[in-house]
Amino acid sequence: MSGPPLAVVVDLDDTLYPQADYLAGAARAVGSAATALGLDGAVVHRELAGLLAAGSDAGRTVDRALLAAGVADDDLPRFVPALVEAFTRHTPDRLTPYPGVVDALRELAAAAPLACLTDGAPAIQDAKLAATGLGALLPVVVVTDRLGGRGFRKPHPAGLVEAARQLCTPPDRVLVIGDRPAKDVAVAAAVGARAIRVRQGEHASAPDTPAAWMTVDTFPAAARAALDALGG
Secondary structure, eight states, X not given: OOSSOOEEEEOOBTTXXXXXXXXXXXXXXXXXXXXHTTSOHHHHHHHHHHHHHHOTTOSSHHHHHHHHTTXXXXXXXXXXXXXXXXXXXXXXXXXXXXXXXXXXHHHHHHHSOEEEEEOSOHHHHXXXXXXXXXGXXXXXXXXXXXXXXXXXXXXXXXXXXXXXXXXXXXXXXXXXXXXXXXXIIHHHHHTTOEEEEEOOGGGTTSOOOSOOSEEESSHHHHHHHHHHHHTO
């Protein structure tokens, strides 16, 4: 970084709201769809919810939930596409931000250009942001998958570079706030920017690798640190 930050980029999942709330609703939607397909939806829901709680990044989660629910491997092609669609089409009515997030975002937005950088299927991430009610405070939103698919997810720098472009700020003069060292801290490091890690959510116990410029326990604390840094 060649000087103090001029803009702030925030992550979405487990930074502004608890992603577990979204995943719980998606698991219920899959359970309902499984019932409609003639499966034991309650068991499918239970198995999927358990797998998601253990780690939402693992692949083939629906497949593994069905196998755990007693569905034969040969029968997976009959059920998986419809259940994956039920998961991806889940649109939550409301996702409640972490305490203090709304006021903290307002303070940041009043002090500097502000953007959100998030990974995931665009329709899903759009639905999450809409459900948080935070969209009006985040005038720039970059969903990395829109740049060319999963390969552009953090720590690939393309999303942060695009957010900085829209903020009219050099990438190394952006301050990133996020919960995941391997993604949010790493993407900041990739462009020579600072990052503040918020130790909460699914990855709260992940090691500080790479190390953040600062680590805090809540988003409001991160926002206060960001405001101090913006002051030079």
